[in-house]
Amino acid sequence: MKIDFDAVIIGAGFGGMYMLHRLRGEGFSARVLEAGKGVGGTWYWNRYPGARCDVESVQYSYQFSKELEQEWEWTERYATQPEILRYANHVADRYDLRRDMRFETLVTRATFDDTNNVWTVETDKGDRLVARYVITAMGCLSSPNTPKIEGLADFKGPTYHTGNWPHEGVDFTGKTVGVIGTGSSAIQSIPIMAQQAKHLTVFQRTANYTIPAHNRKLDPAYVKQVKAAYPEMRRRAKTKPAGIDFDMPTQAAADTPEAERNAKFQERWDYGGLGFMASFTDLLLNDDSNKAAADFVKSKIREIVKDPVTAEVLTPRNIIGCKRLCVDSGYWETFNRPNVTLVDIRDEPIERITPTGVRAKGKDFDVDCLVLATGFDAMTGALLKVDIRGRGGVALRDRWNEGPKTYLGLTVVGFPNLFMITGPGSPSVLTNMLPSIEQHVDFITDCLVALRAKGVTAIEAVDAAQEEWIGHVGSVADITLRSTCSSWYVGANIPGKPRVFMPYIGGLPRYIERCEAVVAEGYSGFALTS
Ligand code: NAP
Numbered sequence: 001m002k003i004d005f006d007a008v009i010i011g012a013g014f015g016g017m018y019m020l021h022r023l024r025g026e027g028f029s030a031r032v033l034e035a036g037k038g039v040g041g042t043w044y045w046n047r048y049p050g051a052r053c054d055v056e057s058v059q060y061s062y063q064f065s066k067e068l069e070q071e072w073e074w075t076e077r078y079a080t081q082p083e084i085l086r087y088a089n090h091v092a093d094r095y096d097l098r099r100d101m102r103f104e105t106l107v108t109r110a111t112f113d114d115t116n117n118v119w120t121v122e123t124d125k126g127d128r129l130v131a132r133y134v135i136t137a138m139g140c141l142s143s144p145n146t147p148k149i150e151g152l153a154d155f156k157g158p159t160y161h162t163g164n165w166p167h168e169g170v171d172f173t174g175k176t177v178g179v180i181g182t183g184s185s186a187i188q189s190i191p192i193m194a195q196q197a198k199h200l201t202v203f204q205r206t207a208n209y210t211i212p213a214h215n216r217k218l219d220p221a222y223v224k225q226v227k228a229a230y231p232e233m234r235r236r237a238k239t240k241p242a243g244i245d246f247d248m249p250t251q252a253a254a255d256t257p258e259a260e261r262n263a264k265f266q267e268r269w270d271y272g273g274l275g276f277m278a279s280f281t282d283l284l285l286n287d288d289s290n291k292a293a294a295d296f297v298k299s300k301i302r303e304i305v306k307d308p309v310t311a312e313v314l315t316p317r318n319i320i321g322c323k324r325l326c327v328d329s330g331y332w333e334t335f336n337r338p339n340v341t342l343v344d345i346r347d348e349p350i351e352r353i354t355p356t357g358v359r360a361k362g363k364d365f366d367v368d369c370l371v372l373a374t375g376f377d378a379m380t381g382a383l384l385k386v387d388i389r390g391r392g393g394v395a396l397r398d399r400w401n402e403g404p405k406t407y408l409g410l411t412v413v414g415f416p417n418l419f420m421i422t423g424p425g426s427p428s429v430l431t432n433m434l435p436s437i438e439q440h441v442d443f444i445t446d447c448l449v450a451l452r453a454k455g456v457t458a459i460e461a462v463d464a465a466q467e468e469w470i471g472h473v474g475s476v477a478d479i480t481l482r483s484t485c486s487s488w489y490v491g492a493n494i495p496g497k498p499r500v501f502m503p504y505i506g507g508l509p510r511y512i513e514r515c516e517a518v519v520a521e522g523y524s525g526f527a528l529t530s
Pocket of ligand 1: 147182183186429
């Protein structure tokens with residue numbers, strides 16, 4: 001059987017890029033197939049105004065190369081999308097990655113051949129590539145969700161989705177704009193769109209919690225200091241559940257007097273960012289502690305937003321941190337602007353989109369352009385867009401019709417030689433994605449090296465191991481309040497999607513420990529075929 005490549009990698013984001021680099025380093029042949037025209041994955045597509053990472057730039061970066069780490073200069077505390085995309089391109093240039101990548105090539109199908117233990121990968125360009133392994137690096141938040149709102153196709157003006165933004169940018173100057181959604185993407189883009197637009201109307205179904213970023217230019221002296229101590233920072237980060245080096249709490253809010261508790265919340269608020277949820281140990285474990293944190297943020301909304309009715313509509317009713325916490329620059333302040341209107345659609349969904357705007361609550365809101373900040377079919381959406389067929393022609397779509405089942409978020413029973421980078425059942429979206437990606441890529445590379453040495457041609461998770469892992473993922477999810485609300489973590493944003501808490505919430509250190517044990521036990525939980 002002629003094999004074109006040892007591995008086909010789907011996606012040229014941070015996962016696919018590093019995967020290619022590692023495989024090449026070990027003497028494997030690999031081809032990356034990417035739908036976009038360039039590298040960068042999520043940072044290639046998400047070009048909406050204000051897009052930036054909510055993990056600090058000095059931590060949201062590769063650590064596999066000391067030279068790369070030292071030569072790249074981050075300029076802001078939270079890097080903007082253009083800066084992160086420049087970084088991705090720098091990495092692609094530095095390691096000459098593009099020669100093994102094919103862009104504007106969409107993978108449509110991947111079929112496992114039981115007899116020869118190889119995959120055939122088909123694309124919209126008519127390619128048929130045969131490879132021993134398929135490695136998906138398609139991202140967790142990469143399949144945009146366009147809600148089925150009646151009349152959407154009839155709208156006469158332009159409609160933009162934050163997750164697939166025009167590369168040339170959009171100038172809203174002098175325009176009336178309607179934004180649907182108030183998640184992270186909306187919360188980042190609304191303040192900037194409001195500065196440009198003649199009028200901005202925000203349609204909010206669920207009010208969200210957001211913490212100020214307090215973004216700033218990075219002081220070169222600080223960057224120098226970080227670079228000098230990078231190994232220690234990276235080592236500390238690996239001991240933290242989210243893979244981010246920030247001060248971990250030692251005390252429970254439940255055991256802390258109110259004044260002291262609020263002082264701590266204030267301290268974290270002033271520092272800014274996602275670390276707010278690490279004010280205390282029990283914010284996602286204890287209802288009262290969660291309420292204390294939520295009340296603190298609600299008091300900030302009332303302080304910042306001048307109109308009490310608008311403040312009330314902006315005040316979230318769910319628990320804090322259940323949906324993904326947002327990080328903003330001037331979000332609530334934006335609702336004090338005279339050119340911004342908030343429409344509460346919590347109890348009455350948008351009736352329809354008309355040719356000239358949005359009809360909601362029995363009223364027509366005419367707009368020149370529509371922005372859908374409506375998120376993604378998270379964690380499984382991109383994978384299931386590809387027709388992936390395992391043993392006996394079984395479709396992954398069918399195998400997962402009750403929700404994704406994986407072993408370690410890396411592999412699936414019945415789909416030998418298929419690896420997923422940051423798949424469902426791995427820590428992925430609950431962590432700093434870059435170290436999680438690197439850990440997965442290193443695991444996969446080491447595994448392929450070991451299989452080559454042993455002359456193994458197929459590796460497949462065994463059922464008992466997958467069931468045990470899925471049981472563990474579910475049981476740790478049940479301990480926290482995070483699994484209790486209608487979030488994309490549980491697929492609740494996509495009508496008809498099975499409700500399963502998809503990421504592994506046990507934390508990166510515990511996950512790494514488990515992967516290391518699997519390797520030490522000679523790839524326990526996997527069946528190997530020579
Ligand atoms: P999202 O958090 O899923 O938010 C989508 C918004 O659209 C929600 O407010 C949702 O309301 C609303 N929506 C969806 N369908 C609707 C409908 N039919 N009618 C009215 N409203 C509707 O998506 P996102 O903001 O793109 O963020 C997704 C994730 O990407 C984030 O949680 C984060 O992990 C990541 N992200 C990160 C950054 C960053 O690093 N700073 C930035 C952007 C995104 P409901 O809540 O009621 O469903």
